[in-house]
Amino acid sequence: MRALGSGDPAHAGPFRCVAVLGQGGMGRVLLCAGPDGRLVAVKQVLAHFADDEGFRARFRREVAASRKVSGAYTAAVMDADPDAVTPWLASVFVAGPSLGAVVKEGGVLDGAAVHRLAAGLASALAEIHRAGLVHRDLKPDNVLLTEDGVRVIDFGIARATKGVSEGETGLTRTGWVIGSPAFMSPEQAESKPPTPASDVFSLGSVLVMAVTGSSPFAGASTLRTLYDVVHSEPDLSAVPAGLRGIVERCLAKDPAARPTPAQLLELLGPVAPAGRPWPAAVYRMLAAQREDIDRLLAGGPADAITAPPGPEPEVRAEPEPEPAAEGTPGVPPRPTVPQRRAPRLRQRTVALSAAGALAASGLGVGVYAMDWDAAGSPAAYAAAPACPEATGRIALAGRESTEDYRSANGRQAQTACSWYDHVAGRRIALVRWDVRHGGDDVSNARLQQSGFAQEAARGTRVNNLGFGDGAYWQSTGTEWTCALSVRHGNLVVWVGLYRPGGCEAKAKEVAKAALAAVPRA
Numbered sequence: 001m002r003a004l005g006s007g008d009p010a011h012a013g014p015f016r017c018v019a020v021l022g023q024g025g026m027g028r029v030l031l032c033a034g035p036d037g038r039l040v041a042v043k044q045v046l047a048h049f050a051d052d053e054g055f056r057a058r059f060r061r062e063v064a065a066s067r068k069v070s071g072a073y074t075a076a077v078m079d080a081d082p083d084a085v086t087p088w089l090a091s092v093f094v095a096g097p098s099l100g101a102v103v104k105e106g107g108v109l110d111g112a113a114v115h116r117l118a119a120g121l122a123s124a125l126a127e128i129h130r131a132g133l134v135h136r137d138l139k140p141d142n143v144l145l146t147e148d149g150v151r152v153i154d155f156g157i158a159r160a161t162k163g164v165s166e167g168e169t170g171l172t173r174t175g176w177v178i179g180s181p182a183f184m185s186p187e188q189a190e191s192k193p194p195t196p197a198s199d200v201f202s203l204g205s206v207l208v209m210a211v212t213g214s215s216p217f218a219g220a221s222t223l224r225t226l227y228d229v230v231h232s233e234p235d236l237s238a239v240p241a242g243l244r245g246i247v248e249r250c251l252a253k254d255p256a257a258r259p260t261p262a263q264l265l266e267l268l269g270p271v272a273p274a275g276r277p278w279p280a281a282v283y284r285m286l287a288a289q290r291e292d293i294d295r296l297l298a299g300g301p302a303d304a305i306t307a308p309p310g311p312e313p314e315v316r317a318e319p320e321p322e323p324a325a326e327g328t329p330g331v332p333p334r335p336t337v338p339q340r341r342a343p344r345l346r347q348r349t350v351a352l353s354a355a356g357a358l359a360a361s362g363l364g365v366g367v368y369a370m371d372w373d374a375a376g377s378p379a380a381y382a383a384a385p386a387c388p389e390a391t392g393r394i395a396l397a398g399r400e401s402t403e404d405y406r407s408a409n410g411r412q413a414q415t416a417c418s419w420y421d422h423v424a425g426r427r428i429a430l431v432r433w434d435v436r437h438g439g440d441d442v443s444n445a446r447l448q449q450s451g452f453a454q455e456a457a458r459g460t461r462v463n464n465l466g467f468g469d470g471a472y473w474q475s476t477g478t479e480w481t482c483a484l485s486v487r488h489g490n491l492v493v494w495v496g497l498y499r500p501g502g503c504e505a506k507a508k509e510v511a512k513a514a515l516a517a518v519p520r521a
Contacts, residue, residue, distance in 0.1 A: 001031070001292050007402055012042045012088045013081055019296045023403055031093065031293065039093040039293070040078055046402060050086050055425075059087045066091065068131040073124035075153050094151050097285040099210060100140030106281025109210045111240050113279055117143075117210055118243070118264070119271045120150025121203050126261035128152070129196040136194050138202035139183040140209055145282050181225045182215035186253050189226045197255035200264070204250025212238045213458065216251070220460070220473065221481045223500065378445040379469070379489030382521040383408065384415035384433040390517040391417050394510055396429050398422070411438040430480075431514050432494040441521075444490035452487045459485070467512050468493075473504075486511045491518060 002020050004010070008030070009017055015032035021041060022029045030042045045059055060082040066089065067077045075091035082089075099117070103109070109117065121143065128135055135142075137154060144151040181189065185201035188194050208216040216234030219225040228234075234251060236244050246267050252258050259267065276283065387404040396419045403418035412435065419429035436448040452470065459472035465486070474483035480496040484507040493514045497503040 001289070001296075002405065002407055003296060009044065009086070012044055012086075013079060013084070013090065015040055015042055015079075015090055017042065019293070023405070031296070032090070033297075034078070034090075040090045041075065041093045042088050042090045044086055044088045056082065056087060059089070063089050065131075065133050068133060069128055073120070073127050073149075074151055091153075094144055094146055094153070095286060095289060096144040096146035096151065097282060097289070098141045099143040099145060099206070101285065102145055102279070102281055103140065103210060103213055105285065106279055108213050109279060111242065113277065114207060114210050114240070114243060115268065116271050116274075116277050117145075117150060118203075118207055118246070119268050121152070121206065122261045122264040122268065124150060124152040125196070125199050125203065126265070128199070129261060134194050134196055135199050135202075136188065137180055137183075138199050138206060139180045140206055143206065145278050147286070149277075181222050181229065182218045183209075184229060185255070186230045187255060189229045195255055196260070197258045200250050200258045200261065201252075201255075203264075204247045207243065207247055207250070208234065208236065208239060211240065211243070222498075223481075378441055379491070380441040380444065380521040381435050381489065381491040381518050382437065384413040384435045385518050387415060387417040390415065390433070390514065391431070393517045394431065394513045396510065398428060400427075403427075412436055426498065428498045429510070430494075430496045431510060433514065433518060434492045434494070435518075436490045441490070448487060448490045448492060452485070452492055455485065465508065467515060471511075482507050484508065484511050486515065488515055491515070 001022075004017060004019060008020055008028075011017060012030060012032055015034055017030045017032045019031040020028055021031050027043055027045045030044060032040050032042045034040055045055065050056065063077070063080045063082050066074070067080075071092060075094045078090045078092060080089040081087065097105075121138070125135070125138075135152065138152065142152060142154045144153060183202045183205045185194065185198035187198055205215050205217065208214075215225075216236065217225055217228040217232065219228055230253075236247055236251075239247055246259075246264065249257070249259050249267075250264070384406065386406065387401065391399055398419040398421055400418050400420040403416075403420075405414070405416040407414050414432065414434050416430060416432040418427055420426070421428045434448075436444045438444070439447070449469070455474075456470065456472040459474045462471035462473060462484070465471045468486040468488045471484060471486040474480075474485060474494075474496075481498050481500055482503045483494065483496040484504075485492060485494045493511050495507050495511045495514065497507050497510070499506060
């Protein structure tokens with residue numbers, strides 16, 4: 001969530017806009033207030049797509065689909081104008097973080113919470129299918145955990161199950177895949193017409209993500225993910241035994257073998273009522289969301305609005321690769337690495353190694369070192385850069401400034417800049433800078449290192465990068481063919497690219513340029 005910027009609308013129809021809740025490649029979602037003071041979420045098409053009649057027709061279908069579904073498990077539509085100069089759709093504002101955000105901030109869900117989530121999703125799909133629709137994009141970011149249960153949102157690619165063929169909707173073309181690869185069904189991955197059973201397959205993938213932290217089919221590239229969705233049997237060993245059999249049935253490759261939402265509810269059994277059914281992280285994020293909204297409505301400064309805080313990370317060392325045994329064929333002798341003396345700190349001593357371990361890998365021997373400056377301190381950066389200055393150093397075409405994002409508070413500063421292929425209608429690159437500050441240089445670097453290490457444990461470590469203190473390839477996500485994260489002192493640069501056919505070399509080039517674009521403190 002962020003305050004309105006100079007390029008954001010002040011009104012959408014009769015609604016007064018107060019903040020931007022989120023933004024994607026095709027549109028943005030605004031927090032607005034109705035004439036009666038009620039808060040609404042307004043989805044608005046970006047201006048450069050409003051003149052595309054095909055896109056406008058798709059938006060009309062989204063409005064029609066959203067109006068068909070009950071608000072008990074979704075966000076009820078209040079008003080819409082698909083024929084406005086800039087089309088918009090207003091729904092009741094539902095307070096609550098997405099499942100994806102909860103898992104990222106607070107960790108995976110326990111058994112009771114996952115049971116409640118499964119029942120809520122099955123109930124939501126039952127309503128959606130009863131309205132004659134297939135959602136087609138059930139994923140963690142489209143599932144909200146609210147105080148009264150689960151809500152499924154975003155019917156942007158939903159389609160009717162009767163009365164219209166896939167070709168007539170204009171949503172697909174030959175060879176196109178509609179949905180989020182890591183959470184779509186095999187039939188979607190093969191560009192076949194989806195059915196209600198397709199949503200059930202996605203439900204199974206979402207439940208696996210809720211208990212493991214990632215999709216059961218997440219691969220190193222989009223093509224690998226799609227292949228696994230169609231052909232591979234997922235590893236469900238981490239799914240609780242009481243839920244594993246249900247998930248297995250949801251993830252059956254044959255749509256006819258999957259249970260219906262009503263059958264799922266029977267398999268799950270009743271859910272015990274509870275006043276606070278979700279993990280503590282959900283209520284912490286809800287409270288932070290309310291504080292941000294109150295601050296915005298009171299006219300607070302834009303830089304005061306931040307993402308909901310997660311738990312303070314446990315401070316632990318970044319994982320180092322195991323050293324290779326000297327004398328192993330193909331492994332060169334261990335070089336002598338000069339050691340630097342760690343600085344002495346008042347009150348407590350923080351031991352930071354100036355040189356990392358050596359590791360044998362398919363790429364050779366990699367050295368990881370904490371980069372210290374001449375004064376004996378780790379690399380330090382004061383703030384995340386602004387997109388206009390930073391992106392001038394990055395060799396990518398298709399900059400889209402309407403997607404820029406920047407926020408800061410006393411502990412953290414973030415900037416995100418995007419690039420688009422407007423012919424294909426999708427984002428092709430995202431670069432994000434994250435700077436931790438508020439303490440001394442060493443404590444800032446350690447705080448950044450701790451969170452980075454936890455994320456790196458889920459990815460693939462990068463050796464011999466030649467810059468930064470550590471790096472890893474992200475192994476989850478659905479939008480990018482490759483995603484690289486690099487840490488340098490108290491700064492983390494994240495690069496996501498969509499470049500089918502290979503993008504690793506370009507991602508490294510962009511990450512290096514992005515680091516160089518940030519001035520030192």
